[in-house]
Amino acid sequence: MTSEVQRKGKLAKAASYILNIKTTCEKNIALTKIAEQLVLDQDDLIAENAKDIAMGKEKGMPASTLDRIMLNKERIEAMATAIELLVKLDDPVGQLLERIEKDNGLLIEKRMVPLGVIGMIYEARPNVTIDAATLSLKTGNAVILRGSSSAKFSNVALVASIHRALEKTSIPVDAVQLIEDTNRETAKELFHLKEYLDVLIPRGGKALIDLVVNEASVPVLETGAGNCHIYVDQTADYIKTERICINAKTQRPSVCNAAESLLIHPVWFNEYGTQLLTALHHAGVTIIGDETVCAAVDFAQQSTEEDYGTEYLDLTISVKLVENVFEAIEHINKYGTNHSEAIITEEQLVADTFLNSVDAAAVYHNASTRFTDGFEFGYGAEIGISTQKLHARGPMGLPALTSTKYFVHGDGQIRE
Amino acid sequence: MTSEVQRKGKLAKAASYILNIKTTCEKNIALTKIAEQLVLDQDDLIAENAKDIAMGKEKGMPASTLDRIMLNKERIEAMATAIELLVKLDDPVGQLLERIEKDNGLLIEKRMVPLGVIGMIYEARPNVTIDAATLSLKTGNAVILRGSSSAKFSNVALVASIHRALEKTSIPVDAVQLIEDTNRETAKELFHLKEYLDVLIPRGGKALIDLVVNEASVPVLETGAGNCHIYVDQTADYIKTERICINAKTQRPSVCNAAESLLIHPVWFNEYGTQLLTALHHAGVTIIGDETVCAAVDFAQQSTEEDYGTEYLDLTISVKLVENVFEAIEHINKYGTNHSEAIITEEQLVADTFLNSVDAAAVYHNASTRFTDGFEFGYGAEIGISTQKLHARGPMGLPALTSTKYFVHGDGQIRE
Numbered sequence: 067m068t069s070e071v072q073r074k075g076k077l078a079k080a081a082s083y084i085l086n087i088k089t090t091c092e093k094n095i096a097l098t099k100i101a102e103q104l105v106l107d108q109d110d111l112i113a114e115n116a117k118d119i120a121m122g123k124e125k126g127m128p129a130s131t132l133d134r135i136m137l138n139k140e141r142i143e144a145m146a147t148a149i150e151l152l153v154k155l156d157d158p159v160g161q162l163l164e165r166i167e168k169d170n171g172l173l174i175e176k177r178m179v180p181l182g183v184i185g186m187i188y189e190a191r192p193n194v195t196i197d198a199a200t201l202s203l204k205t206g207n208a209v210i211l212r213g214s215s216s217a218k219f220s221n222v223a224l225v226a227s228i229h230r231a232l233e234k235t236s237i238p239v240d241a242v243q244l245i246e247d248t249n250r251e252t253a254k255e256l257f258h259l260k261e262y263l264d265v266l267i268p269r270g271g272k273a274l275i276d277l278v279v280n281e282a283s284v285p286v287l288e289t290g291a292g293n294c295h296i297y298v299d300q301t302a303d304y305i306k307t308e309r310i311c312i313n314a315k316t317q318r319p320s321v322c323n324a325a326e327s328l329l330i331h332p333v334w335f336n337e338y339g340t341q342l343l344t345a346l347h348h349a350g351v352t353i354i355g356d357e358t359v360c361a362a363v364d365f366a367q368q369s370t371e372e373d374y375g376t377e378y379l380d381l382t383i384s385v386k387l388v389e390n391v392f393e394a395i396e397h398i399n400k401y402g403t404n405h406s407e408a409i410i411t412e413e414q415l416v417a418d419t420f421l422n423s424v425d426a427a428a429v430y431h432n433a434s435t436r437f438t439d440g441f442e443f444g445y446g447a448e449i450g451i452s453t454q455k456l457h458a459r460g461p462m463g464l465p466a467l468t469s470t471k472y473f474v475h476g477d478g479q480i481r482e
Numbered sequence: 483m484t485s486e487v488q489r490k491g492k493l494a495k496a497a498s499y500i501l502n503i504k505t506t507c508e509k510n511i512a513l514t515k516i517a518e519q520l521v522l523d524q525d526d527l528i529a530e531n532a533k534d535i536a537m538g539k540e541k542g543m544p545a546s547t548l549d550r551i552m553l554n555k556e557r558i559e560a561m562a563t564a565i566e567l568l569v570k571l572d573d574p575v576g577q578l579l580e581r582i583e584k585d586n587g588l589l590i591e592k593r594m595v596p597l598g599v600i601g602m603i604y605e606a607r608p609n610v611t612i613d614a615a616t617l618s619l620k621t622g623n624a625v626i627l628r629g630s631s632s633a634k635f636s637n638v639a640l641v642a643s644i645h646r647a648l649e650k651t652s653i654p655v656d657a658v659q660l661i662e663d664t665n666r667e668t669a670k671e672l673f674h675l676k677e678y679l680d681v682l683i684p685r686g687g688k689a690l691i692d693l694v695v696n697e698a699s700v701p702v703l704e705t706g707a708g709n710c711h712i713y714v715d716q717t718a719d720y721i722k723t724e725r726i727c728i729n730a731k732t733q734r735p736s737v738c739n740a741a742e743s744l745l746i747h748p749v750w751f752n753e754y755g756t757q758l759l760t761a762l763h764h765a766g767v768t769i770i771g772d773e774t775v776c777a778a779v780d781f782a783q784q785s786t787e788e789d790y791g792t793e794y795l796d797l798t799i800s801v802k803l804v805e806n807v808f809e810a811i812e813h814i815n816k817y818g819t820n821h822s823e824a825i826i827t828e829e830q831l832v833a834d835t836f837l838n839s840v841d842a843a844a845v846y847h848n849a850s851t852r853f854t855d856g857f858e859f860g861y862g863a864e865i866g867i868s869t870q871k872l873h874a875r876g877p878m879g880l881p882a883l884t885s886t887k888y889f890v891h892g893d894g895q896i897r898e
Contacts, residue, residue, distance in 0.1 A: 174853075265871070283695060309894055309896050317897055423503060425499070426887070428888040428890055429887065429889055429890065430892060431892060432892040433890055433891075434895065437588065443582060454701055455885035456597075456885070460888050469872070470875050471844070471875065471876075472843060472859070473847075474846040474849055475848075476847060476850075478726065479850065480725050480729035480849075480852070481733055481852035481853055481858070
């Protein structure tokens with residue numbers, strides 16, 4: 067018997083061949099219809115979402131998780147607004163990247179094309195259902211969504227709404243598939259669905275992403291974990307340093323581009339260390355420090371080796387003194403997750419050394435790590451932040467959902 | 483105890499941090515020294531290679547494999563010449579891809595950077611040792627080479643020669659690592675060497691590539707298999723068709739961009755089928771055909787379902803009649819390997835339908851599939867041909883060996 071994953075995979079693949087020749091106009095009409103339909107269906111969406119929330123409460127889920135699952139009128143309208151903004155973005159598909167004319171008359175054009183079928187495995191948030199479906203459609207891709215059981219009713223309702231919208235358009239309804247069975251086995255099936263999946267994107271916690279990266283034999287776009295550092299150099303300006311550290315740690319501690327570790331030059335620490343740590347402390351941050359840090363302020367807790375590799379995702383930061391920029395680089399390349407890394411210094415040469423040598427998607431000089439984000443970078447949309455080095459690195463906008471294809475136009479040319 | 487793979491992985495990673503800030507000039511000097519050293523060391527290289535050849539003969543290896551392993555004066559000089567050409571190519575590292583100025587004064591630059599450490603698993607050919615090492619160095623990457631036991635003496639001698647050359651330069655000798663133990667276990671270790679490897683590239687037969695793709699948890703750049711088709715449409719010009727079919731099948735049948743399957747429109751087949759099949763037959767090609775083909779010429783053998791999925795890599799071709807371009811597209815998307823696919827037609831609209839709908843790295847109108855090649859496309863160098871859709875697709879030149887990095891320059895900016 068064919069499984070749900072196999073069956074929907076096959077339908078998505080077939081739809082992808084129709085989708086990849088649809089015009090930008092056709093895709094934009096479909097997106098607009100989806101935005102309208104979500105607002106039309108909001109009562110139903112909120113009612114179905116309430117079942118997930120009730121189930122979550124019964125299971126004793128934390129309030130923060132319930133909040134991430136919750137849909138209300140404002141959030142549904144925000145989804146619709148995001149789709150209307152997506153409509154306005156340039157369609158990367160078809161864009162000419164290279165044009166090679168050969169002496170024999172052969173014309174080779176390298177153009178952006180859809181990836182084909184995108185698989186998305188994610189946790190709690192139902193808004194990822196809408197993001198993934200609409201970004202995929204905009205770029206001419208079919209999508210297979212595999213959300214979590216905690217948002218099952220919401221996801222089913224959202225995809226039903228998308229299907230109702232697509233029925234009124236030239237875009238095949240099969241372009242958006244939801245795997246309704248949230249059993250662990252359906253995720254595993256997706257890991258190896260080579261026949262139908264062109265890429266699998268996990269979005270969620272470290273455990274989910276590690277599982278996908280380690281197990282999947284289909285190509286994976288790794289998103290994720292951010293153990294981000296700020297290195298405060300000898301010549302760092304105090305005002306900038308305090309602003310950046312407070313912002314990077316406290317503005318939204320639960321996200322991947324928040325700072326988790328502070329490395330400080332000893333000379334700077336002697337002059338400003340206590341002041342900075344006190345400011346962080348007053349901002350509600352728990353300080354986990356090395357011996358010098360613990361000796362300087364009484365509110366710091368002693369760090370262990372493990373702390374340097376920990377992404378707290380909370381109002382906690384580890385603080386360590388390092389001899390100089392080279393030790394900072396070495397520490398970051400050892401403990402970092404190649405996400406976002408910052409240096410604060412007034413010396414350009416030191417900054418350049420840091421920026422060039424730290425191995426990360428985004429490296430910052432005198433700015434907060436919190437800017438690593440598709441919207442902040444001006445891409446208008448984001449499917450996630452890549453922490454790997456292949457295909458896409460850092461915030462992934464629409465071009466990250468495309469591949470390329472060489473179109474070769476000849477008149478009988480053969481290879482001599 | 484640390485294994486050879488772990489130990490050399492660590493050395494390569496450390497070298498990669500030094501390499502990624504080396505200037506183009508420093509890298510080019512190192513490449514030039516390697517070219518010189520190979521010529522200087524040629525007697526030694528040939529002597530070591532002779533041991534591999536002797537061992538291969540003892541094991542009863544086919545002459546074609548022995549020829550691929552064999553090194554002589556001309557081949558070593560050709561290696562040196564290829565390196566000199568590589569020196570002249572533009573260095574992609576540092577190239578500015580995007581420049582974003584934000585209203586708050588933040589300057590975001592997206593630049594090409596080395597991948598870090600490239601792992602290369604390959605069969606027989608010792609020239610891959612030199613190609614992989616020099617292309618990696620040119621792009622600022624360290625490389626871990628894992629060749630096959632059949633070229634072990636040659637590979638050890640070639641890498642020793644590279645090391646002798648690097649000792650005279652500012653490029654760390656550790657940038658090029660050879661795993662000398664060619665036991666199957668060392669390959670498996672590379673599959674999971676996440677700590678030190680940024681990408682793994684397999685080059686060789688389908689079995690090797692499938693193994694790497696299915697087993698590896700490190701990112702893989704899949705190269706390889708080419709089950710390439712030529713679809714001859716109703717309006718195809720006979721002269722072009724014969725030229726292209728003969729070229730694509732016979733010019734070098736053992737390579738991945740050679741044609742393996744011919745799909746023919748029935749109306750065209752009625753008029754020219756026998757003539758084309760006879761021409762292929764006279765060129766030494768074995769014809770494996772469907773019923774209509776077998777009824778038309780007596781030298782054709784009956785095809786089976788299996789033939790359509792077979793990459794013969796030999797003077798054999800499968801021939802099948804298809805109703806029209808849509809059936810051709812469907813057949814290719816079912817049996818193809820997304821490598822190179824051609825249509826021969828005088829109708830532009832039919833050509834466009836084919837080019838847009840066939841899912842392959844390179845699609846051809848009225849030209850031979852044999853052109854899918856980094857040198858033919860004018861890239862000057864090639865590390866392989868990607869048949870996947872992430873990162874790089876089709877012939878991979880130097881840019882395929884880079885990643886990107888966002889350099890963010892601020893003056894105290896925080897996220898509001």
